[in-house]
Amino acid sequence: MNGKNAKRIFFILLGVALFLVFFYAPQFGPAVDPSGKAFALSQQGKAAIGLFFLASIWWVFEVTPIGVTSLMIGVVQALFLIRPAKEAFRDFMDPTVVFILGSLLIGLAFTKAGITKRIAYKMLDVVGEDTRKILLGVFVITALLTHIMAHTAVAATMFPILVTILSLYNGDNHDGKPTKFGKALFIGMAYTAGAGSICTLLGGARNPAAVGFYTEFTGKEVSFVDFSIHLAPFGWATVFLIWALLMVIYKPEKSHIPGLRAKAKSEYAKLGPISKQEKFVGTVVFFALAMLVLQAIIPALKTMDRSVPLLIAGILFFLANVLTVEDLEKKIPWNIVLLFSGAMSIGFCLWQTGAAQWIAIKWLGMLAGAPWLVFLIAVCFLVMIMTNFIMNVAAIAITLPVALVMAQYLGVNPELVLYGATAMAGMPFLLLIGAAPNAMAYESKQFTTGEFFVSGIPASALIMGVLVLMTFTYWPLVGLSPLIR
Numbered sequence: 001m002n003g004k005n006a007k008r009i010f011f012i013l014l015g016v017a018l019f020l021v022f023f024y025a026p027q028f029g030p031a032v033d034p035s036g037k038a039f040a041l042s043q044q045g046k047a048a049i050g051l052f053f054l055a056s057i058w059w060v061f062e063v064t065p066i067g068v069t070s071l072m073i074g075v076v077q078a079l080f081l082i083r084p085a086k087e088a089f090r091d092f093m094d095p096t097v098v099f100i101l102g103s104l105l106i107g108l109a110f111t112k113a114g115i116t117k118r119i120a121y122k123m124l125d126v127v128g129e130d131t132r133k134i135l136l137g138v139f140v141i142t143a144l145l146t147h148i149m150a151h152t153a154v155a156a157t158m159f160p161i162l163v164t165i166l167s168l169y170n171g172d173n174h175d176g177k178p179t180k181f182g183k184a185l186f187i188g189m190a191y192t193a194g195a196g197s198i199c200t201l202l203g204g205a206r207n208p209a210a211v212g213f214y215t216e217f218t219g220k221e222v223s224f225v226d227f228s229i230h231l232a233p234f235g236w237a238t239v240f241l242i243w244a245l246l247m248v249i250y251k252p253e254k255s256h257i258p259g260l261r262a263k264a265k266s267e268y269a270k271l272g273p274i275s276k277q278e279k280f281v282g283t284v285v286f287f288a289l290a291m292l293v294l295q296a297i298i299p300a301l302k303t304m305d306r307s308v309p310l311l312i313a314g315i316l317f318f319l320a321n322v323l324t325v326e327d328l329e330k331k332i333p334w335n336i337v338l339l340f341s342g343a344m345s346i347g348f349c350l351w352q353t354g355a356a357q358w359i360a361i362k363w364l365g366m367l368a369g370a371p372w373l374v375f376l377i378a379v380c381f382l383v384m385i386m387t388n389f390i391m392n393v394a395a396i397a398i399t400l401p402v403a404l405v406m407a408q409y410l411g412v413n414p415e416l417v418l419y420g421a422t423a424m425a426g427m428p429f430l431l432l433i434g435a436a437p438n439a440m441a442y443e444s445k446q447f448t449t450g451e452f453f454v455s456g457i458p459a460s461a462l463i464m465g466v467l468v469l470m471t472f473t474y475w476p477l478v479g480l481s482p483l484i485r
Contacts, residue, residue, distance in 0.1 A: 008063050015057035022050025023080065031361035033402060045355035047082045048346075052355075052389065055346055059339075059433060062449050066432065066442075067335040070342020073349075083349055091348045092341035095307045100152055100340050100436050102310025104332055106285055107156035107440075109317045112327070113281040114271060116160035121268035124165065129260040131169070131181060131252040136243050138162065139188050143196030143239045150292060150306065151197040151204055151426075155437035158189055163444065168264070169257060182446035184250035187455055188242060191429055193437040195238035198231050198426035200224070206392040210400060210422040217404040218414050229478055230419045234470055238427065241462055249455055281322060288313040336439045343433035346389070356386070360399050364406055372412045372482055373471070376420055379403045380467055384424040384460060388434040392425040411484050416475070420467055427463055429456035 028046060030038040051073065058069040074092065078085035110116045127137040138158070145154040166182050197203030201211070201224050211222045288309040295301045317323040350356040363382050367375050379399065386395040400421055407414045428434025430453050432442050438452065447455075471482060 008061070011057055011061040012063045015054040015063070018057070019047075019050040019054040019076070022053070023047045028358075031358045032365060033361050033405070039354065039358050039361055041355065041358045042353060044082050045353040045358060047080055048349045048353040048355040049359070051076055051082065052346060052350060055342065056389065056431070059431060060449055060453055065335055066449070067338030067342075070338045070340075070345070073342040073346050077345070077349055083352065087352075088345055088349070091345040092338075094341075094344045094348075095305045097337065097340050097344055099150075099305075099307035099310060100439075101332070101337055102307055102314050103152045103156035103436065104337070104440075105314035105317065105323065106153065106288070106310060107159050108327055108331055109281050109313075109322050110157060110285070111160040111163075112322060113278045114275065115278050115281060117164050118268065118271055118274075118278070120161045120164040120168075121264040121271070123161075124168065124264035125261055125268065129256045129258065131254055131257065132247060134165065134169075135181075135184055135188060135246070135252070138165070138185060139192040139239055139243050142189050142192045143199075143235065146193055146196035146203045147200045151193040152436035152440075153289065153292070153310065154196075155189065155193050155440045158193075159440050159443070162186060162189060166444075166446075168260060169254070178446040179253060180250040181252040181254070182444065183451065183455075184246040184252065186441040186444040186446050187250070187452060188246050190435070190437040190441040190452075191242045191427070191459060192239050194427040194429070194435055195235045195242060197235075198423050199235040200228050200232070204392065204426060206396050206425045207422060210396045210418060210425070213396065213400045214404065214414065214418045217401065220415075222415075222418070230475065230480060231423060233474055234419075234423050234466060235426075237466055237470075238463055241466065242459060245458060245462060246455075249458070277322060280320060281317070284313045284316050333443045336443055339433060339439050340436065343389075350389075360386075360402055364399075364402050367406065367410075370410070372410060373468075375406070375410055375412055376416060376471065376482070377464065377468070379417060380420045380424045381464065383421045384427070384464070385430075387425045388428040388431040392428065392435070396421060396425050408484075413481055413484055415480055416471065416482055419475070419480070420471075423467065424463070427460075429459040429463075431456075 023046065025046065027043075028041045030040045032038050054076070055069055055073050058064060058072070059066055063069075070092075074085070074088045077083045077088035082088075123137055123141065124134065127133045138161075142154060142158050145157065162185050166179075166185060169181050170179065198207070201207045207227065211227065215221055291301065291304075291309040292306055295304065295306065314323070318328075360382065364379065367378050370378070383395050383399050386399065400417070403417050403421065404414050407417050428438065432438045432449055432452060441447075442449070442452065476482075
C-alpha cells in the first residue's frame with residue numbers, strides 16, 4: 001500500500017470514527033439563550049453534528065469524488081434515521097441547487113457562442129501583459145458584476161473567460177499541470193466574488209435576509225444606500241487585499257507575457273463581427289439578469305424563485321440549439337452540482353434537527369459579560385465558520401437573532417453586529433461547499449480542496465482584520481458607533 005492510499009484510508013476511517021463517536025456519545029447538556037430558554041440537543045441533532053464532521057473531512061481531503069461524498073450525506077441520514085430519506089434527498093434538488101445548474105447553463109452558452117473569448121481578449125488588450133495587472137483586472141471585474149448580479153451567476157459568467165485567459169498564459173508548450181497563475185486566477189475569482197457580493201443588497205440572498213432579521217428585532221429599516229455605504233468599502237478593501245495576498249502565496253511564474261496584447265488583438269480580430277448567436281445569447285442573459293435585479297424593486301417579482309429566470313434562459317438555449325443534449329451530458333460538471341446538493345442536505349439537516357441552533361447558542365452563551373470587541377469578533381467568527389459548512393442564509397438565520405438579543409444585554413450597537421455578520425457570511429474562504437463560486441473555481445482543476453483550505457486560512461484572518469479596522473476607523477466616520485448611545 002503506497003503512502004497516498006494509506007493517507008486516504010486514514011481520513012476515510014477518521015471521518016467514520018468521528019461520526020460514530022457523536023452518534024453513540026451520551027446526551028449533551030442543553031444550550032441556554034440570554035432569555036433563559038433551554039434548547040436540548042436530540043439524538044438526531046447529535047448525529048447530525050457527527051455527519052457534519054464526517055462530510056467535512058471527506059470533502060477537505062478528497063478521499064472520494066466530492067459529489068460521491070454528497071451522496072453519502074443523504075444515505076447516512078436515511079440509514080441512521082437522522083432524517084427520513086424523502087427529506088434528506090429532497091434537498092438535493094432544492095431551488096438553490098437548480099439556480100446553480102441554471103448558472104452553469106448560462107456560462108456554457110456564453111462559451112459556445114464565443115462571447116467569453118470576445119470579453120477575455122478585449123480585457124487583455126486593456127490591461128496589457130503584466131500578469132499582476134491581469135489578475136487584478138479579473139478580480140475587479142468579478143467584484144463589480146456582483147454589485148448587480150448574484151455571485152453564483154457572476155462566477156458562471158467569469159469561469160469560461162478565465163479558462164481562455166489561462167490558455168493564453170500557458171501558450172502552446174503547456175504540459176497540462178496546474179500553475180501558480182492558474183491557482184491565483186481561479187481561487188481569487190471565488191474569493192473576490194464573495195467580497196464583491198457584500199457591497200449591495202443584490203449580491204446574495206443573505207444580504208436582504210440579514211437586514212430583515214435586523215428590522216424585525218430592532219424595528220429600524222436599513223435602506224439600499226445605507227447598506228452599501230457601510231459595506232462597499234469593506235468589500236473593496238478585501239478585493240485588493242486578496243489580490244495582494246495571492247501575489248505572495250501564488251506569485252505567477254511569469255511577470256509578463258511578451259506579445260500577449262498583440263495576440264489578444266489578433267485573436268479578437270479573428271472573431272469578426274458579433275454573430276447572431278452571440279446577440280441572442282447576450283439578449284436572453286440580459287433579460288434573465290434584469291429579472292433578478294428587478295426582484296428587489298418590483299413587489300410582483302419578489303415571490304418568484306431566483307432560479308426561474310436562469311432556467312428559462314437555459315431552456316431557450318436548448319430550444320434555439322445553442323446548447324445540445326451532448327452539452328447536457330458531457331459538459332455540465334455534475335460533480336459540482338452534486339457537491340451543492342449534499343451541502344444543502346447537510347445544511348438543512350443541521351437546521352431541522354436543531355443542531356445548528358444548539359451550537360450557536362452554546363458558543364454565544366460563553367460570551368456573557370464579554371467586552372464588546374470580543375463579542376463582535378466571536379459572533380463574526382462563528383458566522384464565518386458556519387457559512388463554510390451550511391448555506392450563508394442559514395448561518396445568518398441561526399446566528400443573527402441570538403447575537404442581536406445578546407447585543408442589547410451587552411450594550412453593543414446591533415447595527416454593528418448586522419454589518420459584521422453579513423460581511424462574514426459573504427466570504428467563506430475555507431471550503432468549496434461554502435459558496436457556489438468556490439465550487440465552480442475548483443472545476444478548473446488548478447487547485448486541490450486542500451490548497452483552497454490552506455489559502456483560506458490567511459484570507460479568513462485577513463477579513464477578520466478588516467472587520468476590526470473598519471470598526472475603529474471608517475464605520476465611526478459614517479455614524480456607526482460600537483456601543484448603544
